[in-house]
Amino acid sequence: xxxxxxxxxxxxxxxxxxxxxxxxxxxxxxxxxxxxxxxxxxxxxxxxxxxxxxxxxxxxxxxxxxxxxxxxxxxxxxxxxxxxxxxxxxxxxxxxxxxxx
Amino acid sequence: xxxxxxxxxxxxxxxxxxxxxxxxxxxxxxxxxxxxxxxxxxxxxxxxxxxxxxxxxxxxxxxxxxxxxxxxxxxxxxxxxxxxxxxxxxxxxxxxxxxxxxxxxxxxxxxxxxxxxxxxxxxxxxxxxxxxxxxxxxxxxxxxxxxxxxxxxxxxxxxxxxxxxxxxxxxxxxxxxxxxxxxxxxxxxxxxxxxxxxxxxxxxxxxxxxxxxxxxxxxxxxxxxxxxxxxxxxxxxxxxxxxxxxxxxxxxxxxxxxxxxxxxxxxxxxxxxxxxxxxxxxxxxxxxxxxxxxxxxxxxxxxxxxxxxxxxxxxxxxxxxxxxxxxxxxxxxxxxxxxxxxxxxxxxxxxxxxxxxxxxxxxxxxxxxxxxxxxxxxxxxxxxxxxxxxxxxxxxxxxxxxxxxx
Numbered sequence: 001x002x003x004x005x006x007x008x009x010x011x012x013x014x015x016x017x018x019x020x021x022x023x024x025x026x027x028x029x030x031x032x033x034x035x036x037x038x039x040x041x042x043x044x045x046x047x048x049x050x051x052x053x054x055x056x057x058x059x060x061x062x063x064x065x066x067x068x069x070x071x072x073x074x075x076x077x078x079x080x081x082x083x084x085x086x087x088x089x090x091x092x093x094x095x096x097x098x099x100x101x
Numbered sequence: 102x103x104x105x106x107x108x109x110x111x112x113x114x115x116x117x118x119x120x121x122x123x124x125x126x127x128x129x130x131x132x133x134x135x136x137x138x139x140x141x142x143x144x145x146x147x148x149x150x151x152x153x154x155x156x157x158x159x160x161x162x163x164x165x166x167x168x169x170x171x172x173x174x175x176x177x178x179x180x181x182x183x184x185x186x187x188x189x190x191x192x193x194x195x196x197x198x199x200x201x202x203x204x205x206x207x208x209x210x211x212x213x214x215x216x217x218x219x220x221x222x223x224x225x226x227x228x229x230x231x232x233x234x235x236x237x238x239x240x241x242x243x244x245x246x247x248x249x250x251x252x253x254x255x256x257x258x259x260x261x262x263x264x265x266x267x268x269x270x271x272x273x274x275x276x277x278x279x280x281x282x283x284x285x286x287x288x289x290x291x292x293x294x295x296x297x298x299x300x301x302x303x304x305x306x307x308x309x310x311x312x313x314x315x316x317x318x319x320x321x322x323x324x325x326x327x328x329x330x331x332x333x334x335x336x337x338x339x340x341x342x343x344x345x346x347x348x349x350x351x352x353x354x355x356x357x358x359x360x361x362x363x364x365x366x367x368x369x370x371x372x373x374x375x376x377x378x379x380x381x382x383x384x385x386x387x388x389x390x391x392x393x394x395x396x397x398x399x400x401x402x403x404x405x406x407x408x409x410x411x412x413x414x415x416x417x418x419x420x421x422x423x424x425x426x427x428x429x430x431x432x433x434x435x436x437x438x439x440x441x442x443x444x445x446x447x448x449x450x451x452x453x454x455x456x457x458x459x460x461x462x463x464x465x466x467x468x469x470x471x472x473x474x475x476x477x478x479x480x481x482x483x484x485x486x487x488x489x490x491x492x493x494x495x496x497x498x499x500x501x502x503x504x505x506x507x
Binding site for chain 2: 046047048049064065066067068078079080081082
């Protein structure tokens with residue numbers, strides 16, 4: 001069953017534009033892209049690289065370990081048709097970021 | 102006898118020694134290697150995922166020493182993040198699943214052509230050396246095609262790469278063997294030097310030409326960097342998949358019931374390959390170097406220490422793999438250590454598994470009988486790479502009617 005959890009504060013994300021958080025035992029990466037908060041799995045589906053350390057360009061995150069590119073909105077990957085990056089719905093209320101898991 | 106990777110009697114079957122390490126001394130100082138060996142799965146995850154402590158910078162120097170064919174620049178395998186990913190991104194596009202999804206027909210043709218050569222030379226039944234006449238030639242032909250090296254010289258590549266990897270054992274060799282390793286190291290450099298010059302003058306549709314023309318952060322790779330990256334990919338592509346195939350047929354020798362299952366249902370092959378990779382890992386260990394003092398599983402490791410993540414041991418860790426000493430092709434092994442982990446996770450993972458699957462499919466199609474001969478297996482002269490040095494097989498080819506070719 002889906003649960004909505006507060007995972008971070010917006011001011012912290014605004015400072016760094018990406019964050020790694022944990023909620024319900026899951027590793028989650030938060031990105032601030034063009035003013036929008038996006039939440040994905042924290043680890044790259046290819047080989048478990050830490051996505052919050054990647055570079056973000058044109059709505060895609062490039063994994064810092066092997067450079068695989070993931071669309072932060074659709075989860076699609078440039079390198080493989082089979083792998084998909086998990087995304088989570090996000091609500092922002094005031095300074096609080098909530099993620100639906 | 103305690104674990105020592107420089108003792109051939111131990112590397113022939115390291116698994117009982119690994120088991121003892123995992124239970125008694127999971128992080129152990131190895132005097133002969135002047136290094137800490139790490140035996141457990143979780144500890145190796147820690148090592149491989151924390152490049153800020155466990156650096157790869159001395160990987161190549163530790164393995165090759167003075168026999169590094171291009172010692173003046175570190176290869177990709179010896180770079181730490183963030184510099185590593187810049188070079189990795191250059192090599193990536195050629196090896197990701199989307200890029201290789203069109204390869205199977207070509208790979209299948211290469212496998213068939215090698216078997217055509219074998220039956221032309223040995224007839225439709227008899228024996229041949231699986232390593233020297235098939236498994237050593239098959240991956241190098243695929244990689245040669247991608248990279249742009251001369252397929253006609255593929256047997257030489259195997260000799261050169263074998264010698265380079267044997268350099269890991271240099272401390273235990275006499276002058277004659279060392280001279281041979283030195284000769285191979287120089288030969289591989291000479292070959293890639295000439296190839297670089299030829300592609301620089303006339304670029305082709307191959308990876309070496311792509312490396313020469315590519316820009317990283319607005320700069321071209323130097324000649325040494327191109328040679329280094331190319332040699333690394335050749336070594337990676339030649340040795341590992343060759344050994345994966347060799348190990349597969351060693352394991353299948355005593356398991357005719359599995360061969361029959363694979364013949365009846367080739368869809369079982371990919372999972373069997375995963376289990377071969379787990380059970381008897383072609384790359385037995387990696388090399389890391391500590392950038393600061395640290396503590397691993399209670400053992401203090403000083404700054405500047407050589408650390409050896411034992412991949413072959415991690416893959417037998419029962420905390421991760423129940424009944425680890427049982428070869429079970431129905432097991433879903435999940436995340437093995439066979440391709441490493443972290444930033445240096447093997448670039449060729451997908452290509453290697455694709456090659457192995459197609460080779461096994463084609464071998465079973467073309468040979469109605471195919472079995473490694475009994476007797477002790479002669480393993481490669483390396484604690485780093487594991488695979489049979491040669492493997493005589495007895496075969497009977499299927500008549501060509503009814504065999505789909507191509």
